[in-house]
Amino acid sequence: xxxxxxxxxxxxxxxxxxxxxxxxxxxxxxxxxxxxxxxxxxxxxxxxxxxxxxxxxxxxxxxxxxxxxxxxxxxxxxxxxxxxxxxxxxxxxxxxxxxxxxxxxxxxxxxxxxxxxxxxxxxxxxxxxxxxxxxxxxxxxxxxxxxxxxxxxxxxxxxxxxxxxxxxxxxxxxxxxxxxxxxxxxxxxxxxxxxxxxxxxxxxxxxxxxxxxxxxxxxxxxxxxxxxxxxxxxxxxxxxxxxxxxxxxxxxxxxxxxxxxxxxxxxxxxxxxxxxxxxxxxxxxxxxxxxxxxxxxxxxxxxxxxxx
Amino acid sequence: xxxxxxxxxxxxxxxxxxxxxxxxxxxxxxxxxxxxxxxxxxxxxxxxxxxxxxxxxxxxxxxxxxxxxxxxxxxxxxxxxxxxxxxxxxxxxxxxxxxxxxxxxxxxxxxxxxxxxxxxxxxxxxxxxxxxxxxxxxxxxxxxxxxxxxxxxxxxxxxxxxxxxxxxxxxxxxxxxxxxxxxxxxxxxxxxxxxxxxxxxxxxxxxxxxxxxxxxxxxxxxxxxxxxxxxxxxxxxxxxxxxxxxxxxxxxxxxxxxxxxxxxxxxxxxxxxxxxxxxxxxxxxxxxxxxxxxxxxxxxxxxxxxxxxxxxxxxx
Numbered sequence: 206x207x208x209x210x211x212x213x214x215x216x217x218x219x220x221x222x223x224x225x226x227x228x229x230x231x232x233x234x235x236x237x238x239x240x241x242x243x244x245x246x247x248x249x250x251x252x253x254x255x256x257x258x259x260x261x262x263x264x265x266x267x268x269x270x271x272x273x274x275x276x277x278x279x280x281x282x283x284x285x286x287x288x289x290x291x292x293x294x295x296x297x298x299x300x301x302x303x304x305x306x307x308x309x310x311x312x313x314x315x316x317x318x319x320x321x322x323x324x325x326x327x328x329x330x331x332x333x334x335x336x337x338x339x340x341x342x343x344x345x346x347x348x349x350x351x352x353x354x355x356x357x358x359x360x361x362x363x364x365x366x367x368x369x370x371x372x373x374x375x376x377x378x379x380x381x382x383x384x385x386x387x388x389x390x391x392x393x394x395x396x397x398x399x400x401x402x403x404x405x406x407x408x409x410x411x412x413x414x415x416x417x418x419x420x421x422x423x424x425x426x427x428x429x430x431x432x433x434x435x436x437x438x439x440x441x442x443x444x445x446x447x448x449x450x451x452x453x454x455x456x457x458x459x460x461x462x463x464x465x466x467x468x469x470x471x472x473x474x475x476x477x478x479x480x481x482x483x484x485x486x487x488x489x490x491x492x493x494x495x496x497x498x499x500x501x502x503x504x505x506x507x508x509x510x511x512x513x
Numbered sequence: 514x515x516x517x518x519x520x521x522x523x524x525x526x527x528x529x530x531x532x533x534x535x536x537x538x539x540x541x542x543x544x545x546x547x548x549x550x551x552x553x554x555x556x557x558x559x560x561x562x563x564x565x566x567x568x569x570x571x572x573x574x575x576x577x578x579x580x581x582x583x584x585x586x587x588x589x590x591x592x593x594x595x596x597x598x599x600x601x602x603x604x605x606x607x608x609x610x611x612x613x614x615x616x617x618x619x620x621x622x623x624x625x626x627x628x629x630x631x632x633x634x635x636x637x638x639x640x641x642x643x644x645x646x647x648x649x650x651x652x653x654x655x656x657x658x659x660x661x662x663x664x665x666x667x668x669x670x671x672x673x674x675x676x677x678x679x680x681x682x683x684x685x686x687x688x689x690x691x692x693x694x695x696x697x698x699x700x701x702x703x704x705x706x707x708x709x710x711x712x713x714x715x716x717x718x719x720x721x722x723x724x725x726x727x728x729x730x731x732x733x734x735x736x737x738x739x740x741x742x743x744x745x746x747x748x749x750x751x752x753x754x755x756x757x758x759x760x761x762x763x764x765x766x767x768x769x770x771x772x773x774x775x776x777x778x779x780x781x782x783x784x785x786x787x788x789x790x791x792x793x794x795x796x797x798x799x800x801x802x803x804x805x806x807x808x809x810x811x812x813x814x815x816x817x818x819x820x821x822x823x824x825x826x827x828x829x
Contacts, residue, residue: 243735244631251628251640254621258702259643261656264668268659281671332553341543342536347554354561355756356817358764360786361810362564364793364802365571368578369559388556391707418545439649440707447651452794463651470655480655488650495649496642503641506707506714510749511756511821 262488269293269485273478292482296469299479305457307465314462316379318445321386325441326434329393330400334422336393337400338408348397352511354390367452381453386445392437398508399433400426432501439498443491463487565810571803578797589804600805602780603788606693607763607809610784611816614697615762618704622754625705626712627739641713648706654768657699661685689781692773696782699768704761708754715750719743748827755820763813766790785809 263283268276270288300307335341336348359366366385367376375381403426411421427434449464466487470480495502540547572589574582593600629640647653660668663684670682685691719742724732727742744751766786769775773782776791785805793802 239735247628247631251625254625255640255643258647258705261653261660261702262643262646262650264659265653265656268656277666279665279671280675281666281668283668328553328556332550335543335546335549339543339546341546342540344546347550350562351557353814354557356760357565357810357813358760360764360766360789361806361813362561362568363789364799364806365564365567366560368567369564384556385560388553388560390557390561393553393557418549422549443649443651467652470652484653484655488646488653491649491651492642492646495645499638499641503710503714503717506710506750507718508714509707509711509753510715510747511752 265481265484265488268481271478271481276477276481292478296479296482299469299476300465303465305460305465309458310460310462310465313379313459314446317382317448317461318442320379321383321445322438322441324383324387325389325392326437328387329389329437330396330427330430330433331419331422333393333396333400334426335418337397338403338405338426339418351390351393355394370453376453377455377459379459382445382448382450386441389441389444392441395436395440395505395509396430396433398510399430399436399505402508403429432504435498435501436505439491439494439502442494446487446491568803568806568810571800572807574800576799576803578799582800585800589801590808592801593804593808599780599783600785600788603783603785606781606783607765607785607812609693610697610700610765611759611762611812614700614704614765615758618701618762619708619755619758621701622705622709622758623712623751626709626716627743629713630716637713641710644705645709647703648709652771654699654703655771657695657702657772658686661691661695663687686773687778689779692769692777692781696765696769696773699772700762700765703768704758706757706761708757711750711754711757712747715747716743719746744827748824751827752821752824755824756817759817759820760813763809763816785812 267283267285269292270285270290272287272289272291275282275286297307336344370376370381370385375384407425407429408421411425416424447463448461449467450460454460454464466483469476469483571582573586574584575589576582625640625644629637629644632640662668662670663682663686665671665674665682667682667685669685670679673679674682683691685695723742723746724738727738732738732741764786766784766789769777769782769784769787770790775787777783777787785808789802789805789809792798792805
């Protein structure tokens with residue numbers, strides 16, 4: 206505390222002085238009032254939590270590389286001593302022996318995730334453009350419902366959803382997972398918020414050139430919101446990648462990869478090594494995707510705020 | 514040609530000025546907009562709005578999916594609150610998770626984003642991945658079974674045994690004393706999701722000139738800066754983040770089923786979601802399960818609305 210108040214009595218000069226001393230922060234103009242003690246305390250705080258957050262992920266990687274005897278070593282070790290890829294090769298072998306081939310699970314996952322994501326991107330952005338840029342009767346009401354739907358999760362509607370999907374004859378087809386995924390509300394919300402930034406003048410000039418609304422959406426607005434595409438894709442991808450099909454898919458040959466993976470992970474001690482390999486794979490796919498697209502996604506989230 | 518364009522520029526975008534400004538005229542004029550939103554909203558109504566209405570309707574019936582639903586009035590709700598003791602356990606657990614994990618997750622999301630924002634861009638990117646990764650990694654929360662495995666090969670048991678705190682392995686996820694606290698830990702670990710990203714992004718968009726102006730006006734340290742400048746500028750993201758955190762905190766169910774079993778020992782990990790799945794998908798009492806869903810729906814939306822109202826007052 207004393208450090209902070211001492212500096213404050215000396216107005217701006219002291220602040221500039223401080224900026225000069227702390228090279229790390231000098232780069233950025235906004236850090237004008239910083240105490241070194243506070244910085245250290247905050248960095249220690251976040252360091253502890255980074256360990257808490259990161260440790261399970263590190264353990265996942267470490268365990269995937271452990272040979273079986275290390276997985277059941279006492280006292281247990283956190284880090285792998287003799288890394289091996291045998292868990293992965295075991296997984297490949299046992300997956301070949303399953304009733305439904307591994308490649309089929311993978312294909313199912315790709316179909317469900319691919320179509321569900323693509324359709325969502327198209328449908329949600331198509332609806333987001335008029336909601337963001339045109340005021341028409343009902344637009345605020347519809348957006349209000351979408352925001353309301355962010356306030357409860359899909360677990361609430363699970364049972365009626367099953368009834369509807371079975372009435373539509375979609376149970377035990379890919380459609381049962383793909384079609385409802387088109388209408389997830391978070392994607393529409395984020396897309397609409399991001400589209401509000403597209404300059405009106407671009408849209409107006411296209412309209413004057415006689416462009417139809419659908420043309421404006423596709424040729425003017427969509428190329429301008431590419432960062433938002435990635436955000437929608439990763440959120441949707443992650444949601445669909447994690448689905449096991451649940452009650453909607455009953456045939457084994459339609460089940461997605463996550464279902465098969467859960468079977469392996471739940472396989473107990475005998476399959477602990479393979480389970481570790483499986484968790485590594487399921488973790489790495491979405492994380493890699495995020496690492497690659499991070500900056501674009503953060504750009505989109507900047508507009509996610511809720512107005513009053 | 515140019516004149517024509519100018520003419521259109523003035524009159525075409527807002528022809529409403531000339532027509533009668535009735536709703537019908539406006540709707541006709543925007544028919545292209547309706548066409549664009551139609552595909553999404555047809556599906557949205559089918560798979561989100563209609564199910565909510567159906568859940569409310571079904572909650573007043575008994576329905577086993579074989580025979581048509583029969584109207585029973587408030588019976589399901591009466592049964593739920595007066596005769597179903599496990600529901601009270603589930604309600605209590607859900608509220609504990611929501612009250613503890615919800616705010617903790619929300620505060621951590623903001624605090625982390627705020628600290629990370631001061632770091633150089635490269636470190637910031639790495640930290641973002643570390644904090645965000647758990648929430649997008651699907652079923653990686655299974656990894657907690659390795660930490661808290663019930664035998665002595667589990668890491669925590671191993672450490673405790675070696676240090677001599679215990680002389681017998683604790684079966685963490687089968688012990689009612691540990692189930693709920695562990696679920697809270699896992700839920701917090703999983704919960705740095707969309708809200709966290711929204712905060713990171715929001716912090717980067719706060720006008721830098723505001724901080725300089727603040728420093729001139731006598732902002733003395735980072736805490737004042739946070740309170741007087743950062744928080745008010747980030748209000749929209751704060752509201753969005755709150756919605757995400759609250760909804761996630763009330764939806765805890767899957768991790769309980771996967772980690773603590775279904776049903777968990779002494780129902781220590783039972784939440785409203787698991788209770789609903791028990792009655793819906795195992796006992797096929799769809800009417801009763803719908804009543805549980807409606808209660809959950811009201812709790813989620815009610816909490817969200819209340820928190821929104823509260824947050825709106827921050828910094829005004």
